[in-house]
Amino acid sequence: MTEDYMQALDKTVIEKVSKERLMEHVQQLCKFERVSGTDGELRAVEYIVSKLNEYGVKVTVYSFDALISRPIDAKVDIIYPTLTSLKAITHPFSISTPEEGVISELVYVGQGKQEDYNSKDVIGKIVLADGNASPEKTWIAQNMKALGIINVSNEEVPHEMIITTIWGTPSIKTCHRIPKIHVISVGRKDGETLKKMVSRGKVLLRIFTRTETGWLGLKMPVATIDGNEEPEKFVLVGGHLDSWYYGATDNATGNACCLEIARILAEEKGRLKRSVKVAWWVGHSQGRYAGSTYFVDREWENLNKNCVAYINIDSPGSVDTTVYLLESMPETMDFVEEVARKLTGLKVERLKPGRWGDQSFWGLGAPSIDCYSMVSEEKRANVGGSGGGWWWHTPYDTIEYVDPEYLVRDTRVNLAITLILANSIILPYKFSKNAEKYANIL
Template identity: 35%
Template sequence: MDNIERIINEVNKEKVRETVEWLTHNTPYRLAGSYDEKFAAEYITDRMKQYGLEVFNQEFYTYNSNPVSSELEIISPIAIKMDSLPCAHIKSTSEEGEVFEVVYLKSGSYDDYKGIDVSGKMVLVEVSYSPPVPEKARIASSMKAAGIICMNWGNDEEVICNRGLKAVWGNPTQNTLEDIPDITGISITRKDGLKMKELCVSGQTVKIKVKAEASREWSKVHQPLGILHGNGKSEQFILVASHIDAWMPGVTCNATGNATNLEICRILAKHKDELDRDIYFVFWNGHEIAEASGSTWFVDNNWNLINDKCIGYINIDSTGVRETEIFEIKASDELIEFAERNANDSVEIDAIRAMALKKIGDQSFMGIGVPAVAQRMSYTQEVMDRNHGATLGWWNHTCEDGLDKYDIETLYKDTRVTLSLIWKLAQSHILPYNFKKKFESMEDRVMALAQKYGSDFELASLCNEVSEAGKAVELIQKRAFKITDAARIEDYNRFVMIVSRLTTNVFQTYSEKYQQDSYGYTKLSAMVPLLADLDTLNSLDKDSFEYGMVVTQLVKNKNRISDAMKQVKDFAYLYDKILRI
């Protein structure tokens, strides 16, 4: 039996099941700031203390919300009452309720608003990730809508999904507080949503009366952190995390993820003397309502440590979902081959779906540029299409996310494959980053934009800069296998960490590296987020005031990418000249 099989065979189904059931039975209402959240945090910190970790139950304040109640009634052209739930972080209505006209707006993206005036109205949107709900709300608010109604995905299931509308990623600042949508918001079943949609598209004026209440407040939350110290050969560490807060009862989101995290923690603690790197186990708080506040607080308050020492971030969310068939890997380009090899080496995995990781779901470390992996068993595309985009089951974020929605064999499989990944990453003397595909992808994207918009905006020079940076890095990586000296290995690892930090920031985010993009920000879906406004530029009159502003910002953004590529080339030159392999 080889080394990795020895480790992953220690995964214990009953211990994993015990964690899922304990959290579900004892702390079903784990929303940030609640008693159950505090109790769950104490349980997790106690478990990590038993395993011998250095443990902290961190406390901090987050900008939170308590969804209280809502009522919904269609008053015209028919009279009908519908069940609803209030969204979090909304503008509450008056106690008597308020009357609104409703406009159906499909997915609620910018394109869906073209030619439609929604000022003072409520928009009915279908829940999806294109864009995610907080971005739907931000767009609705920017279009002067008074509110938003979210109809659930899935099919005929009589369930209502809990939703949060706080578009600001993490805690707001004086500069971002106004970016939180100041609108009313409620959530309804898909069945009722389709009824309302039918009325809207029939050409009749649809009016509703809504009463909705939710608080907006700062509250103290708890975030367990356990540091597993390895054998001291390296000062670097791996960050492994899962979110602790959950909508009731929150089995697959995220009691199962916490069970995976704790089981990996338990096993690796027994083998700490074999770990060349430390591992930080964190259980994020403020994931749901506060939109990644815990992971954002962590990066803000540990910036230097993460920037200097963190080699990878493994985010564990919604493992063990029943009836899933494909192992889905979402990873930074430089780690995707490593993650695929790990999954392919597992006899448990029959099919793999690998894709580039996007900035969503506690991926709060892209500003620094820490490469990351998020993986789990997932549904086939056919199943997701049949459920109108429900990637985690129609029950996700509903009261139906109970113990019958997870499968212990699937959870066992997810835990073993992720344990294997972390073990290998902790043992890799030379960091397994491969930048070839990353630079090829970056160059292809810039080239495609140059071909489409080159007559309006010069991009040929940027294509060359990306290509030159990629070639400089590739020359060094091709010789990496020759390195045997420990000091030179350390220098090489530092070099590839620098490359990762420089490239991720300018190709996967829009905000400055010390800030966070709003949750699900539309520009992040562009081929190159910093150049997303090229499409806008193409549609503007070159003599217009707006054209001048857009092109000025594009030039600045292009310079930001160009500067990062120059730094990559400079570091490659210095590394190659001073530390020749």
């Protein structure tokens, strides 16, 4: 079934993807630093809405308030056994220090897992942990009553990360989990310096963190291309609009991909069986998926009853990406892998879906699909996007790391998946795969 449908689409629809349009979108979006709640993000929303209007696509702009946190500044001063300062960044939802900073002893805790704290006194101290900052590491350090945590990047530059365990805007049931600890990251070289020093004896640090956290009004565009036979049923396609810095590969390329899919589907709407909605989520990086979570809360009944799948588009078209990673629900794996291999000839690696990337739709029963290109494993940095490039979530994520041909390739894959789900008489799901998984667990 999938093969027959793909053969009918290969030349008539999939090849409509325009490299020139995609790159124009990327270039326009990269004029703005798209941090949530800023003028840059709003201007990006206005650009997307203007293009959708130009394409004749219906668009709804949702307005809502979200708790957004933005890092401002951070520094680490070594005050014993030597005097020196290290470059550092802080993270959304870290608490700020007083202007004079806070001083305490440093304790190395390996990867920052619970067992790494065994037999270590960290109460009121600053812990040093390997790897990128994360909600889990932050939560453990806070529960162990550490004063702060310094994360050591695997690359020479630290990556912007979010460290709250709360998914979306906090509620009265979850607000107690807003972090109450100072969180910092440093590059690999400075991290290794700290690890060597603490292995030799006592180390005292003064750390500074400053964040701005508060309620901000956000705007979020969601486009709709109506189907003809089952217009109430729909495929939901989405990718986050907000970024760190100019965010070329994370996620201006994904935003461009979504715009191109919307344009082509608008031209093909007379041939669509089901509707397609395309969303540009805000509050992703500085609000931990606040936009997609708001959309689920607002549209729960419609999503639960009518959404046939969610397709997440994040970081397509990065340079040197020669393999696909597939993070999807078991019932979708076979057909999505078939589509990616048929269109590209590339290897597809299957992974268990991760709890990231605006995966806010699991609880309502919509199958989730995330098929994205990456560099080969031996070249892959310890990052969560940008095709596995070291520049992910740093100021260096610029257009030079976008490959126009690969962006076309990845857009075609996502467009094909969308079209199959919108037009198949019987959805290409194998729910027996879920049963097999449960049986293996039991």
